[in-house]
Amino acid sequence: MKIDDEVENRVRTTLHHVVKQQLGDFTDSVASYPDDRSRRQALELLVAVTHFVVLDAYGGLPTDDEVRDLAETVTDAESWLPVSVDEVEGYLRAVLVGRPLAEVLSPTTAVVLAFAVTGSLLSSRCQPDGEWWFNYLDKVEAAIEAAG
Numbered sequence: 001m002k003i004d005d006e007v008e009n010r011v012r013t014t015l016h017h018v019v020k021q022q023l024g025d026f027t028d029s030v031a032s033y034p035d036d037r038s039r040r041q042a043l044e045l046l047v048a049v050t051h052f053v054v055l056d057a058y059g060g061l062p063t064d065d066e067v068r069d070l071a072e073t074v075t076d077a078e079s080w081l082p083v084s085v086d087e088v089e090g091y092l093r094a095v096l097v098g099r100p101l102a103e104v105l106s107p108t109t110a111v112v113l114a115f116a117v118t119g120s121l122l123s124s125r126c127q128p129d130g131e132w133w134f135n136y137l138d139k140v141e142a143a144i145e146a147a148g
Helices: 005-019 023-031 036-058 064-077 085-097 107-124 133-147
Strands: none
Touching: 005 023, 005 036, 005 107, 005 133, 023 107, 036 085, 036 107, 036 133, 064 085, 064 107, 085 107, 107 133
């Protein structure tokens, strides 16, 4: 997957607002995507990052119980956003099996969940000393691009 630099910068900015739990800035940032193409590319990137991070965390596909537990953890961490455990679980399951998000979520919900879940996963991941969530994101994006 080739990652567009402009879209990637917007995604990072939006993820920053998720990690910092800045609702107004998050809302403004989501609204700032200039066109359908950039919104679609952002969503594709977020799905790819979520998929990679979950597989990395679990050493492969998590079990059904692990997906449910992860959904509960994300929902608790992102309680500042209007997302439910069932929605997060539906998003995770769709991402992990490659199911189109439109089959399980409304477009607006899919966007909020993509940012909420990705930001939560990145920021909650244990990092080596001196590294932050965005350092891990650099590694994930490099792996995604290398995989094609």
